[in-house]
Amino acid sequence: MNRGPIxxxxxxxxxxxxxxxxxxxxxELSSRGFDVYVLVTLKGGKxxxxxxxxxxxxxxxxxxxxxxxxxxxxxxxxxxxxxxKPSTIISNLYFTNTIxxxxxxxxxxxxxxxxxxxxxxEKSYRTSLVDCILSVFTYRVISxxxxxxxxxxxxxxxxxxxxxxxxVDGQFFREIDPVRKQAERAxxxxxxxxxxxxxxxxxxxxxxxxxxxxxxxxxxxxxxLLIAGEGYLKDEL
Numbered sequence: 001m002n003r004g005p006i007x008x009x010x011x012x013x014x015x016x017x018x019x020x021x022x023x024x025x026x027x028e029l030s031s032r033g034f035d036v037y038v039l040v041t042l043k044g045g046k047x048x049x050x051x052x053x054x055x056x057x058x059x060x061x062x063x064x065x066x067x068x069x070x071x072x073x074x075x076x077x078x079x080x081x082x083x084x085k086p087s088t089i090i091s092n093l094y095f096t097n098t099i100x101x102x103x104x105x106x107x108x109x110x111x112x113x114x115x116x117x118x119x120x121x122e123k124s125y126r127t128s129l130v131d132c133i134l135s136v137f138t139y140r141v142i143s144x145x146x147x148x149x150x151x152x153x154x155x156x157x158x159x160x161x162x163x164x165x166x167x168v169d170g171q172f173f174r175e176i177d178p179v180r181k182q183a184e185r186a187x188x189x190x191x192x193x194x195x196x197x198x199x200x201x202x203x204x205x206x207x208x209x210x211x212x213x214x215x216x217x218x219x220x221x222x223x224x225l226l227i228a229g230e231g232y233l234k235d236e237l
Contacts, residue, residue, distance in 0.1 A: 004087030005035040007110075009100050011093045012045025013038075016202075018092050018117055019049050021166055025090070027054045037084060041065045041073070041096045068098035074106070081107040088139075090115060094123075098130060104137035111139040115164075119151045122206065131155035188226065196224045203231025213237065 030036045043064035065073035091100035138159040143149035201207040
C-alpha cells in the first residue's frame with residue numbers, strides 16, 4: 001500500500017463533533033508514524049481546536065474558498081496537492097467534501113475518503129444530487145453509524161460505503177478529584193450516590209433534547225439529567 005502523506009480536510013477547526021474527530025484522527029495517525037496534514041477550506045473559519053493538534057504547524061494548512069467552485073481556491077489547492085502528493089485524502093463536511101472531490105479532476109492519484117455524519121433528511125435535494133454525482137470521484141464514504149450508511153444509498157450510488165464509529169483519546173474521559181466531584185454534585189442539588197445522566201451536544205433540534213427532557217419528566221423519582229452544550233434552543237429548552 002502506498003504510504004504517502006495523508007491529508008485530512010474540513011471546513012474549519014471550530015468547536016464541534018466533526019472538528020474534534022479530525023483532531024483526534026490526525027493526532028492518532030501521526031503518533032502511528034503517518035505523515036499527516038490538516039487543511040481547512042472555509043474563509044474566516046474559526047480555529048478553537050487548532051491548539052489540540054499535535055502535528056507540526058507547517059502541516060496545518062488553510063486554503064480559503066468563497067464557494068466549492070472558487071477557481072482561485074482550486075488553483076491554490078492544485079499547487080498544494082502537487083507539492084505534497086498525498087496518497088489519501090480524508091474529507092469532512094459537505095462544503096469541503098465538494099471541494100475535495102472536485103480536486104480529483106486535477107489530482108487523480110489520491111484516494112478520496114469522505115466521512116459522513118449527516119443523514120439524507122438533513123440534506124436538500126440539490127445537496128444530495130451533488131453528493132450522488134461526486135460519489136464517482138470517491139474511493140469510499142464512511143458513516144459513523146450503520147443506520148446512517150444505509151440511509152445514504154442515493155448519495156453513495158457510485159462508490160463503496162463503510163462504518164467507522166467515532167472515537168476519542170483515552171484522556172478525554174478521566175476521573176476528577178473526589179472533593180471537586182462532591183462540590184459539583186452539591187452545586188446541582190444531586191445527592192451522594194444518586195446516578196446522574198449526562199447528555200453532551202449542541203442545543204439544536206436534530207440533537208433531540210426536547211424528546212429527552214420529555215422522556216425524563218415521565219420517569220419515576222425524577223432522576224438527575226445534566227445537559228452540557230450551547231445553542232439557540234437553550235432558553236426554550
